[in-house]
Amino acid sequence: MSQIDTLPPLRDVITRHDLRAKKSLGQNFLLDLNLTARIARAAGDLAGADIIEVGPGPGGLTRGLLAEGARKVLAIEKDGRCLPALAEIGAVYPGRLEVLEGDALEIDPLTHLSPPIKIVANLPYNVGTELLVRWLTPKVWPPFWTSLTLMFQKEVAERIVAKPGTKAYGRLAILAQWRCDARIVLTLPPSAFTPPPKIDSAVVHLTALPEPRFPADQKTLERIVATAFNQRRKMLRASLRGLDPQIEARLERLGIRPTARAEEISLEDFCMLARDFG
Numbered sequence: 001m002s003q004i005d006t007l008p009p010l011r012d013v014i015t016r017h018d019l020r021a022k023k024s025l026g027q028n029f030l031l032d033l034n035l036t037a038r039i040a041r042a043a044g045d046l047a048g049a050d051i052i053e054v055g056p057g058p059g060g061l062t063r064g065l066l067a068e069g070a071r072k073v074l075a076i077e078k079d080g081r082c083l084p085a086l087a088e089i090g091a092v093y094p095g096r097l098e099v100l101e102g103d104a105l106e107i108d109p110l111t112h113l114s115p116p117i118k119i120v121a122n123l124p125y126n127v128g129t130e131l132l133v134r135w136l137t138p139k140v141w142p143p144f145w146t147s148l149t150l151m152f153q154k155e156v157a158e159r160i161v162a163k164p165g166t167k168a169y170g171r172l173a174i175l176a177q178w179r180c181d182a183r184i185v186l187t188l189p190p191s192a193f194t195p196p197p198k199i200d201s202a203v204v205h206l207t208a209l210p211e212p213r214f215p216a217d218q219k220t221l222e223r224i225v226a227t228a229f230n231q232r233r234k235m236l237r238a239s240l241r242g243l244d245p246q247i248e249a250r251l252e253r254l255g256i257r258p259t260a261r262a263e264e265i266s267l268e269d270f271c272m273l274a275r276d277f278g
């Protein structure tokens with residue numbers, strides 16, 4: 001196996017620092033540095049970019065990001081046990097790794113970074129979707145980041161890139177694809193991780209569009225999409241009646257079939273409906 005840096009193998013790092021994986025923190029570590037370098041490359045050109053990494057753990061992906069030329073990596077880690085191992089990486093890349101100990105849901109990393117900013121992470125399963133939704137719904141668009149390169153359970157990754165007419169299509173697909181290009185760039189079996197999770201994982205790469213794909217008010221779109229998919233097996237004329245007693249006539253006027261179900265409706269049509277609600 002080729003070396004990406006002069007640091008010891010991750011298995012040795014884990015043994016030396018006694019980093020036994022904790023399930024409560026969603027710890028499934030990537031120990032193959034060629035694989036973490038591949039994930040880092042999936043984030044595009046890292047030279048001249050600041051990177052936010054959530055949950056560096058023993059630092060496999062962190063090392064990939066630094067070896068691939070990231071200007072700076074700001075890593076946010078909840079598990080204090082990992083900090084000595086991360087400090088060893090920082091010593092090999094002086095001035096390029098900053099580690100914040102704490103909960104990524106509570107830390108605002110922006111004061112520490114300058115644009116362009118990319119987010120790259122093998123996310124803890126328990127907070128992954130919540131972080132993604134936050135990054136996709138900032139107060140202003142374009143957001144502070146230019147791209148997100150994130151590992152999820154494969155099933156979540158499929159929901160992010162899903163197209164209409166599929167079971168995976170829903171709120172997450174619409175939220176992601178309204179203002180981003182989103183694609184799965186890598187699928188990994190459980191055996192890629194230590195300890196192996198029960199399910200496959202996948203890396204999704206999202207690039208922020210300069211403006212939404214179709215115009216719509218964010219809150220109105222979110223309300224319509226949430227209402228429609230909360231009762232995804234019902235026809236739209238039933239699921240959306242709470243928003244407008246005359247919904248059937250409204251849908252017909254817009255050329256949307258009132259008997260269609262939410263999963264049959266394109267992003268463009270959801271945006272048209274949101275604009276019609278004003």
Ligand code: SAM
Pocket residue numbers: 025026027028029030031054055056057058059060061062076077078079102103104105121122123124125127
């Ligand atoms: N990046 C490492 C890798 O690829 O091997 C570890 C990935 S592991 C799936 C998730 C990491 O996120 C763990 O190191 C865990 O301690 C950390 N973590 C869990 N919850 C967190 C939170 N709320 N904020 C920051 N880090 C968290």
